[in-house]
Amino acid sequence: MTAGHDYPAMMKSLKLQFSFRTARSSDMERLLELIQRTNQFNTTTKRRSAAEIQNLLASNEYAIYVATLSDKFGKLGIVAVAIIGRHTAGENVFDSFIMSCRAMGFGLELAFIRSIIDTEPGKRYVGQYLLTERNSPAAELFANAGFAKKSDTEWVLEPDFAGPAMPSWFERS
Numbered sequence: 001m002t003a004g005h006d007y008p009a010m011m012k013s014l015k016l017q018f019s020f021r022t023a024r025s026s027d028m029e030r031l032l033e034l035i036q037r038t039n040q041f042n043t044t045t046k047r048r049s050a051a052e053i054q055n056l057l058a059s060n061e062y063a064i065y066v067a068t069l070s071d072k073f074g075k076l077g078i079v080a081v082a083i084i085g086r087h088t089a090g091e092n093v094f095d096s097f098i099m100s101c102r103a104m105g106f107g108l109e110l111a112f113i114r115s116i117i118d119t120e121p122g123k124r125y126v127g128q129y130l131l132t133e134r135n136s137p138a139a140e141l142f143a144n145a146g147f148a149k150k151s152d153t154e155w156v157l158e159p160d161f162a163g164p165a166m167p168s169w170f171e172r173s
Contacts, residue, residue: 011169015072016106018170020115023064023081025057030078031064034098039134041099041109043127043141061086062095065119067112069103070173079103080112084120090159092120094127097141104137107167113145114166117157125163127155 023031028050035048048056056062067080079100085093099109117125127142130153142155145164150156157163 017173043097110164125157
């Protein structure tokens with residue numbers, strides 16, 4: 001227990017594979033499950049109905065992204081969802097960032113944010129975090145991703161700041 005651990009090497013030994021894509025209507029059941037039931041790693045705990053999610057999927061003013069995770073033991077499927085508001089030409093807002101507790105501890109949240117930034121580069125990003133009784137595990141998400149705190153509920157990543165690095169132990173699938 002007193003010996004040092006090589007965290008990146010340990011993570012690499014798990015053969016973690018991460019994938020990222022725009023959500024589809026066929027993801028609705030899993031989207032609802034994550035949005036409705038996830039409390040701990042949920043930046044705003046906004047609950048949305050199937051109709052609301054369908055409207056967001058069809059909207060040009062929002063993007064919904066999902067992330068999947070697998071390791072040498074098996075596939076975990078869709079474990080994270082991010083709802084991004086495209087409210088102005090130069091700004092994207094992380095309206096909600098939700099991740100299953102099964103995916104915590106692997107750095108997936110940083111890989112997911114990195115992928116979103118790479119998909120829509122050159123924009124200012126705003127992360128919303130609303131403290132609840134149960135979502136403290138998500139409290140450091142935006143700080144860990146390089147965002148600057150602007151208020152108790154808002155974090156900002158300006159276009160000239162790099163944001164998070166992709167954790168070296170992930171393989172893209």
